Amino acid sequence: MDIGQLPRVGVLLREWRRQRRLSQLALALAADTSARHLSCVETGRSRPSRTMVLRLADQLDVPLRERNHLLLAAGYAPAYRESALDGAGMAAARSALDLLLAGHEPYPAVVVDRWWNVVTGNRAMSVLLDGVPPELLEPPANVVRLALHPDGLGSRCTNFGEVRGHFLERLLRQVNATGDAKLRALYEEVRAYEPPPGAVDAPAREPGSAEVLVPLRFGTPHGEVSMFSTIATFGAPADVTLSELAIELFFPADENTARILRERAERAAL
Template sequence: MATQQPVRVGVLLREWRQRRRLSQLDLALLADTSARHLSCVETGRARPSRTMVLRLSRALDIPLRERNTLLLAADYAPAYLESSLDDKTMASIRSALDTMLTAHEPYPAVVVDRQWNVVTGNQAMAVLMDGIPRHLLRPQANVYRLALHPDGLAARLVNLREVRALFLERLLRQVNATGDPQLRALYEEVRQYPSPADTEQADAEHPPSPIQVPLRVRTPHGELSMFSTMATFGAPADVTLSELAIELFYPLDEFTTNALRALEE
């Protein structure tokens, strides 16, 4: 039986270049090389050096995990470690995450990985996690399933259709930017979730907002309105660290501010 040949590094580089919608000349200029050499690399007529693989990876803004894949395809050792958050070397990272999450209370905050799986969160996340069934928490909670599954937060979202459209657009952009098959599978899954028409309230019931699509959630404490920002670690040198993101939620109105502060007290 014939064995499958490993994917050439040139093929992978061409896929990333096309994904970034760059010509060979565009990429050559960004990576300080010649279009002729790049063409030879992509067609397999030339083997790029380790330095060139990393230079092209930086020019293409390729995630660290895939940079390691490119290096392996070119018969080089990976350049980036992939550590567990439980490793001793990651103690300072764990401490920083704990500090950020705790300092953000009484407002919700959550740490997610590349596939939007929940790594950890602060105590204030309870207001969003209230009533989430066990099957959405196992084996690992995922932000998209928690938010859009009809058994999850979707049942309490006042503006579900708006949130659903925003989430799907954001996820599709990430799929197209990374080519990650797991993200593609997640997108195909959550886009099949229903979007009940009767979950939407008229915009006239809400005052103008500087945030196009806030998160409006029905709770026993009243309707809470929030928006979120994302934070990442600067200049990561570890695959795990490069794939972590912290989503920080903030109140959009005085009622939500007071309600979240009262819940903490």
């Protein structure tokens, strides 16, 4: 990022504070400083120390990438490195990812970056990608596009309205949490997609519904499968790359789905 294009650090901090819906007094108390000093920082009348920038960023739960931007805007060097995943220093992280992905089979699992681009996945991901046009799978394939594009998984999804609502809500929360312009553009793009033919809007969920998770249901040559997912991240990352990786693990929502996935894996192993 061009340092000359960065807004003043005070402007950035004020934007983050307002985004987190905190008053100057509330943030100052949490960061062990005075509201007067914070006001001077935000208006540019006072330059915060490096320690103060990091303390404020921590209280505002600013992502590591944006913490580096705050430091640069204040005239300091970045605090967090950004390593290539295939670099020597990331060997332990890669090993952990490989172990997690392989151990989750025969159920699908995928690693994505901050923008939901696919980093890697296990062999069972093919059940989700069967029939998806090659152009949607060209690197960097994007999980949100794959799920919501009318030619992607959405064309086989039997509860597309529910799935679309879930993805858009999750993506919008991430946009609001990070302030990331690239994520905002992705959100606007996928929100404008036409639904697949025959798709219906998500029905209102009744209070006390038996379903506690929004499943992903789609047809396969062996019958309909139903899955839910959970997201795993690295704990206490000190590297921008690691902090932005997420592992989405899919689980069968019923025994029929578990059977189909097991039998599919057994056939592939022959």
